[in-house]
Amino acid sequence: MSHAPLASACAAVLRRDLTLAWRRRGDIVMPVLYALIVITLFPFALGPEDALLQRIAGGAVLVTMLLAMLLALDAMFRSDIDDGSLEQLMLSPQPLALMLGMKILAHWITTALPLIVIAPLLAGMLHLPTAVMPVLVYALLLSTPLLSLLGAVLVALTAGTRRSGMLLALMLLPLCVPVVIFAAGAVAAAQQGLPWLAPIAWLGAALVMALVLAPLACATALRIALDA
Amino acid sequence: MANWIPLWVHKLSSPPNFYRFAGIVRPWALALALITGVIALYGGLVLAPADYQQGDAYRIIFIHVPCAWMSLFIYGLMAVASFISLVWRIKLAEVVAMESAPIGAAFTFITLVTGSLWGKPMWGTWWTWDARLTSELVLLFLYMGVIGLYHSFEDRRQGARAAAFLAIIGIINVPIVHFSVNWWNTLHQGSTVRILGPSKISTDMLWPLLTMMAATKFYYIASLFGRVRTDLLSMESGKDWVRQIAEREGRA
Numbered sequence: 024m025s026h027a028p029l030a031s032a033c034a035a036v037l038r039r040d041l042t043l044a045w046r047r048r049g050d051i052v053m054p055v056l057y058a059l060i061v062i063t064l065f066p067f068a069l070g071p072e073d074a075l076l077q078r079i080a081g082g083a084v085l086v087t088m089l090l091a092m093l094l095a096l097d098a099m100f101r102s103d104i105d106d107g108s109l110e111q112l113m114l115s116p117q118p119l120a121l122m123l124g125m126k127i128l129a130h131w132i133t134t135a136l137p138l139i140v141i142a143p144l145l146a147g148m149l150h151l152p153t154a155v156m157p158v159l160v161y162a163l164l165l166s167t168p169l170l171s172l173l174g175a176v177l178v179a180l181t182a183g184t185r186r187s188g189m190l191l192a193l194m195l196l197p198l199c200v201p202v203v204i205f206a207a208g209a210v211a212a213a214q215q216g217l218p219w220l221a222p223i224a225w226l227g228a229a230l231v232m233a234l235v236l237a238p239l240a241c242a243t244a245l246r247i248a249l250d251a
Numbered sequence: 252m253a254n255w256i257p258l259w260v261h262k263l264s265s266p267p268n269f270y271r272f273a274g275i276v277r278p279w280a281l282a283l284a285l286i287t288g289v290i291a292l293y294g295g296l297v298l299a300p301a302d303y304q305q306g307d308a309y310r311i312i313f314i315h316v317p318c319a320w321m322s323l324f325i326y327g328l329m330a331v332a333s334f335i336s337l338v339w340r341i342k343l344a345e346v347v348a349m350e351s352a353p354i355g356a357a358f359t360f361i362t363l364v365t366g367s368l369w370g371k372p373m374w375g376t377w378w379t380w381d382a383r384l385t386s387e388l389v390l391l392f393l394y395m396g397v398i399g400l401y402h403s404f405e406d407r408r409q410g411a412r413a414a415a416f417l418a419i420i421g422i423i424n425v426p427i428v429h430f431s432v433n434w435w436n437t438l439h440q441g442s443t444v445r446i447l448g449p450s451k452i453s454t455d456m457l458w459p460l461l462t463m464m465a466a467t468k469f470y471y472i473a474s475l476f477g478r479v480r481t482d483l484l485s486m487e488s489g490k491d492w493v494r495q496i497a498e499r500e501g502r503a
Contacts, residue, residue: 176420180413184403194396194417197389197424240420247337247412 032117033125040129043102050098054091055137061087062145073150080149081159081210085203087145088138088163089170093192095134096174099126100182100245109182113245123245124238127175135167151214158213158223162206165226169202170195172230172237179244202229264343266483267492273476280476284469287462294459302456308372315365317463318358321471322390323425325355329397330422333415343479345411346486348418349401350478354471356394363387386428393421407486 027035044051065083069075103109103126112122142163143156151159177194181187209222262268295313302309332348335341366384367377378384397414404410487493 177417180400180417181403183409183413184400187403190396190399190403193392193399197392197396198421200385200389201427240416244413244416247416248409 026116029117029121032115033121036112036122036125037129040126041132044129044133051133051137054095054134055141057094058087058091058138058141058145061090062148065149077150077152080146080151081155081214082203082207083149084142084146084151084159085162085166085207085210088135088142088167089196089199089203091138092134092167092170092174093195095130096171096178096195097188097191099130099175099178104182104249109245110249113249119242119245120238123175123179123241127171127238127241130175131168131171135163135171139163139167151210155210155213158219159210161223162209162226165223165230166202166206169226169230169233170199172233172241173198173202176237176240176244179241180248182245183248202226205229264341266342266487266490269343270480270483270492270496273480277473277476277480280469280473284466284473287469288466291459291462291466294462295456299456299459300453305373308369311365311369313459313463315362315369316460317467318365319362319387320464321467322355322359322362322387323428324468325351325358325471326390326394326418326422326425329355330418330425333418336415337412337419342408342486343483345408345415346479346482347475348415349397349411350475350482352394352397352401352414352418354474354478356391356398358467358471359387359391359394363391383428386424389424390428393418393424397421 026032062083065079066076069079100109103112113119115122139160142159146156146159147153174191174195177191177198178187180194181191184190205222205225209219209226212219212222263272291313296310299310301307329348329351332344332351336344336348363384366387370379371377397418400417401407401410401414404413484493484496
């Protein structure tokens with residue numbers, strides 16, 4: 024029996040997921056709106072002093088991003104499990120880890136990329152200096168895929184359970200602590216005029232490791248969660 | 252070479268054999284935990300001299316430090332048992348891993364509480380965002396995640412396998428907790444007890460600490476074996492050996 028070459032299988036999975044997301048454009052806007060609302064709550068909660076908001080801007084944007092991505096993560100495999108297409112993917116002759124990697128990529132494009140696009144706006148609302156914006160974007164470009172990859176493994180673990188929302192937060196947030204520390208550390212360093220390359224490099228190193236390991240772990244986790 | 256050791260281990264990992272073995276070991280472990288615990292407390296609270304800097308307040312370390320060691324030790328053991336259960340599908344390893352989690356969480360909780368009780372008179376604050384305190388708190392969340400995931404599945408063996416996988420992923424935090432005082436120079440003091448080379452602590456204070464460490468280990472064994480016994484009974488509730496035990500206990 025012959026089957027489709029790997030590259031075209033990957034492209035097919037990616038195209039399918041992106042098409043599905045595009046058909047439900049409303050869902051893509053949700054995390055963005057959520058992040059906007061959370062950011063507007065900060066000045067209300069802390070008072071509208073520019074200096075204070077400026078100091079917390081980087082960290083607040085990062086945490087908001089993390090929470091927005093957390094909300095979107097739950098849906099990563101949900102519809103595929105409900106309509107059985109995930110089982111089909113697991114039965115396909117292509118390596119599951121690679122197929123899942125494509126799904127994670129599609130998920131990152133549809134949830135994290137819009138968030139990164141509006142991140143400068145969010146940071147601007149909290150008066151983050153314009154000079155620091157590029158560092159924030161670099162940090163987000165490296166840390167959001169890391170969160171997507173880590174999150175995918177944990178979502179896969181909860182795939183067999185019914186109530187997973189809160190549990191997902193409990194499992195993911197502790198593992199995200201280093202990511203948040205390094206990403207916020209880079210922004211804070213840039214804000215104080217210090218060299219910020221080291222934390223960015225750490226994020227990059229972690230991302231490379233996660234790119235290799237997380238799809239494999241995700242495949243293992245799905246097999247554990249779905250076939251008893 | 253005698254091959255009775257692997258054979259013995261192999262036999263022990265069957266639930267009825269381990270049930271019996273744990274039943275024999277448990278009272279001894281509990282007794283040893285009590286004895287060493289009392290000796291360590293007497294040595295630590297009465298015999299050991301007051302610290303030249305901290306006075307008597309430092310004595311909480313005789314609880315705090317052994318519990319902190321246990322919080323990491325149990326996590327490591329849980330991860331190893333998890334690995335064994337995922338690779339070789341040994342039922343007993345699953346049970347050991349999952350029943351270790353609540354005990355480890357309890358030790359982590361005690362570590363955090365005693366640390367904060369000590370922090371108030373010494374640092375003037377209950378809590379600070381110090382590297383070691385924070386990473387210990389993250390350790391508690393990791394334990395909670397493992398316990399939560401385990402209980403969220405309807406099928407317990409499936410839940411155990413998923414939670415075991417999470418436990419293995421979470422092990423990255425253990426070296427972070429362990430080395431945090433050396434990596435980040437924050438409020439928490441550096442480590443004073445060394446395995447290699449001389450410790451930076453007086454012998455009068457060291458021996459109660461090490462005795463307490465033994466006590467917590469014995470307590471862990473007793474607690475774990477008790478939990479594992481109960482769990483094995485409920486997991487194997489349809490099996491013949493459980494029925495035999497139930498009938499025997501019912502008659503007695």
